Amino acid sequence: MKIILLLLLNFVIWNHVSAQQKIVKLKLDTINVSGRLIAGDGGKLANVYIETKSQHNQYLQLKVGATTDSLGNFKLVGIKPTDTLTFFALNNEHVFVNHGSRFLNITIWPSVENFNKEGVVVSASRTSKKKPTEFKLTSLDNIGCCNISKNPEYPGGEKKFKEYIYQNLKYPLNAINHNIEGTVTVEFTIAKDGTLLFPKIINGLGYGCDETVLEILKHSRKWIPGMKNGRPIITSYQTDVVFKLVD
Incomplete structure (x- = not known):
């Protein structure tokens, strides 16, 4: 009788452990x-x-x-x-x-103009501190105007702006260690004199990813401002930076 009870007890404990393992697996997904x-x-x-x-x-x-x-x-x-x-x-x-x-x-927003039609994907291994990214630049709103005759532009164009992001943005070690990946969306303003102002996180990931994106944008060069009727205007932009770990 004792042997039977012991076997039953072991069976219950094994089932309980198995159930806990399944629950943990579900939460990770x-x-x-x-x-x-x-x-x-x-x-x-x-x-x-x-x-x-x-x-x-x-x-x-x-x-x-x-x-x-x-x-x-x-x-x-x-x-x-x-x-x-x-x-x-x-x-x-x-x-x-x-x-x-x-x-x-x-x-x-009522409407969104997309000036960058294609994203760029850069891959790296999970142990790399370099940031593998997919990068998009999207105009959200042209403040104080309805139409613009010339879009604002980073010196050297969109390609140079992407190079600036890739060369300076590192994948935070804290995010790598916690297997954090996803999209950080940041919004910023291009002033009339071309200064990049007021970068702020719209969608964040945490683990140092948000702070890394903000820090890079704060040190951006002056842009060539957008123009309307021959005069510079203020323009707001939204940028998506996708952090992706590769096995």
Whole structure:
């Protein structure tokens, strides 16, 4: 009788350990994402339901989702690191793709002009401190004007700006050690004299990635400002820097 009880006890303990291992594995495959939904004029978007493509861990027929509070804040629990968010706001349906960011500031703009049609992918091993990136440059808004006759430009053009980013941006060691990868989105302003001003994180990764991107942009050379009717204008830009580890 004692032998049977001992065998049963060992079986229960083994099952308990196996269950714990499965739960840990499941948690590593998902992340929790907090964020805020903001209108282009700065207004907060309340009671907006945001749905993801991630399956609910308890109700398999449902997708993970969340509703924004009075300030536009939301939290998505247990979603895939790379996931698509869909929501209806300001009389339009919107789609936002998250690439591993754990905090999102999603701003809905009337329109977005994309001056860089193709991204660039640079790969490196996981132990490298160099930053493997996919880099995009997108104009978000032309402040104080409707149309511009000449877009702002980094000295030497877009290619030189990318070279400046690649040559100076290092993959933070803290992020490498924690296997952190995903997208850091930063917004900045090009002043009338070409100075790059007010860089701020829109979507962050943490672990030193956000600070690294901001530091590089703070030391950027002056740009050639955008022009309208022969006069320089202020232009806001948004840049995505994708941190990607390669095995």
